Amino acid sequence: MFMRCFSRLVSAMAGPRPVVLSGPSGAGKSTLLKMLLEEYKGIFGFSVSHTTRNPRPGEENSKDYHFVTREFMQASVDRGEFIESAVFSGNMYGTSKASVQAVKDKNLICVLDIDIQGVRSVKTTDLNxxxxxxxxxxMTVLENRLRDRKTESEESLQKRLETAQLDLEISKEPGIFDVVIVNDNLDNAYAKLKHVLIEEIKKVQNINLSS
Structure with missing residues (x-):
């Protein structure tokens, strides 16, 4: 019994670190994450964020986001149930502790797709x-990508560009990010991302082999 508990404790201590992916909308985070999940099935778990905005065409509740009311989300934030939360274009976004824990409980690398405000909030936690x-x-390439989506009004697009400019400036501050990947070529960007995460990927693969 003792050895079983000790083994679980060692496994938990040696478990994979979560991964925070941040960057402006249109930078390619979602595409790179999709590639990771397809290549490494059973390795990564996506921490599904909450939002008070309405679903876009094709988005599914509890898969793309947990779509909730503002009242529900604000009450949950007030109760301390979120690791981070922020407001963008009048809508709330955030990562709940339960969403992260659900992924960690499966011995998977928990992926958090959050903005720069969220990054700063996570840095105040022990998530590591x-x-x-x-x-x-x-910025020109980013604007073209956002316009090609045809999902934004001009006002919304300009707000996203303003936010992106600010995010890029803040990301230059020392100690904010462990690595910066410029997505000028998708295959190259994906190769760099895999290189950064390979040690954590191996941890999960070893856990799977020993379980």
Whole structure:
């Protein structure tokens, strides 16, 4: 009994670190994350964020986001149930402790896709993730990507660009991110991301082999 408990304790201590992916909308975070999940099935777990905005076409509740009311989310934040939360374009976004714990309980690398405000909030916790910033090669490229989506009003697009500019400036501050990946070529960016995470990937693979 003691050895079983000790083994579990050692496994938990040696478990994989979570990963924070941050960067402006349109930088390619979602595409890179999708590639990781497809190549490394059973390795990564996506921490599903909460938001008070309405779903976009094709988005599914509890898969893309937990779509909730503002009243529900604010009450949950007030109760201390969120690791981080922020307001963008009048809508709340955040990562709940339960979402992260659900992934960690499966001995998976928990991935958090959060903005720069969220990054600063996570840094005040004991989560100890690997901080990765995914960035566009230029603001011009980012604007073109966002316009090609055809999902934003002009006002919303301009707000996203203003936020992106601020995020990119803040990301230059020392100690904010462990690594910055400029997504000027998707394959190259993905190769760099895998290189950064390979040690944590091996941890999960070893846990799976020993279980």
């Amino acid at each position: 993730p690997i901080y990765v910033s995914i960035q566009p090669p230029s």
